[in-house]
Amino acid sequence: MTLFFTESDNVTSYGYAIDKVYEVGQSKFQSYKVFETLKFGKMLVLDDVVMLTEKDEFVYHEMLAHIPALLSKSLDNVLVIGGGDGGTVRELLKHPNCGQITLCEIDAKVIELSKKYFPQVAIGFENPKVNELVADGIEFVKNSADKTYDLVIVDSSDPIGPGVGLFTEAFYADCKRLIKSGGCLAAQTESPWFEGSVIQKIYQNISKNFSYTKPYLGTVPTYPMGSWTWTVASEENLSLPSDLKKKISSLGVLNYLNADIAKACFALPEFYKKKLV
Amino acid sequence: MTLFFTESDNVTSYGYAIDKVYEVGQSKFQSYKVFETLKFGKMLVLDDVVMLTEKDEFVYHEMLAHIPALLSKSLDNVLVIGGGDGGTVRELLKHPNCGQITLCEIDAKVIELSKKYFPQVAIGFENPKVNELVADGIEFVKNSADKTYDLVIVDSSDPIGPGVGLFTEAFYADCKRLIKSGGCLAAQTESPWFEGSVIQKIYQNISKNFSYTKPYLGTVPTYPMGSWTWTVASEENLSLPSDLKKKISSLGVLNYLNADIAKACFALPEFYKKKLV
Structure with missing residues (x-):
């Protein structure tokens, strides 16, 4: 008998055969599950949505961290909102010019699970450059001083559950306020195949606040x-x-990014461009 | 109650909620199913693998047809092996310089199902430029004269079942023989995430025959x-x-391709490049 964990929105489902259930529970903010999958190694699931797997987390983290880090004029002071697994921090630390990183994750359980089950993802937490906070990112940016960070990265879950406030116009406005001249914001902005109204709303909430808004893609x-x-x-x-x-x-x-990809990722397919306007 | 059709290789599964089962059967070569899905409209399934859906077939067909058609020096005479749904032919016919197209599909049932359930995909079959043959593509290329075609497109299913012979070194050698100077071959070459040995073998079988072999990607x-x-x-x-x-x-x-994508699609992620060598 093979057990499957299945992520489903009732019209599609994505199933992963699992070998072992490491831990299942409920934090203050969300449900969590850690599995050993046959195809993708260990998998972290939050509110029944796959957050990361050992075998493909490199794509998400390399793309979220390196593209804005390559664009920012400096990296003296970086803020990561969410990202409690540590993967984004791990990638940022690869930049020789990376200074201090503040990571603000709302759910201590995510950090704990990552350190326990995904040590190669959480590895960045050991670096003295990293200041790890357990706090609400929305409140944190509200209360932070203007022009503090060279780069602000929003490494959130989907715009439902604890992540919902991290996609609003007001939240992006606060992020903008914190960014120094020559710096930038980077955020995960969902699947290009998601419903047009969701995609358009996120894009608008960002672009209302910034002069330049550039989505980019990966697999x-x-x-x-x-x-x-x-x-x-x-x-x-x-x-x-x-x-x-x-x-x-x-x-x-x-394992994903190279110079060709760094340029090519900004090419947007027609169907996706149509959703943005 | 919601019914799902699920494509599975025992370690992952991809499920689609279905509204209606139009037709289920067995041709001389493979099983077939036609569903109405809630998310992707009508879906054609061959040997329990999704072949196409109304909502996303445009990506596969635009990418398989237009990239080589834009690269080929002329399109006077084009050969499509497989592609019985007609989507590749439909896209080729958009090129003002497209001449005769010969389509060689092994399974008449695929053509019949496409004409019946996917008229917007099969639409190209009505064009007098299109010569529709029901025959084995391997035999067809073996028996075709040297330097007959400007472009040969291999629009096959996966390298299992009826499609297996369309991925061999010998088959690609025959394709090469048919191609005029300044022309090219294009083939579907599976997911970049498939097992390295499969990806590498296909790449090697093509590149042993041609001086230039360039994979490209899409979603x-x-x-x-x-x-x-x-x-x-x-x-x-x-x-x-x-x-x-x-x-x-x-x-x-x-709906997918534009000038940016035509250039960007040749940028290969590191993990995939490593599989090719």
């Missing part, structure tokens, strides 16, 4: 429909560095 | 793991036309 097999978008937003029209190849090779071994 | 939500590759192969190092934007706009309304 994440364990997220619904297999591809994903992130968005970088800034006041200046930031460009990838002219020594892009050299910069990327200074990051060490990457 | 197809109803194919396993949500992204897909196609490969274009040629003796000359073909380039996209310098008036790419103009050429693409002459094709009419496309």
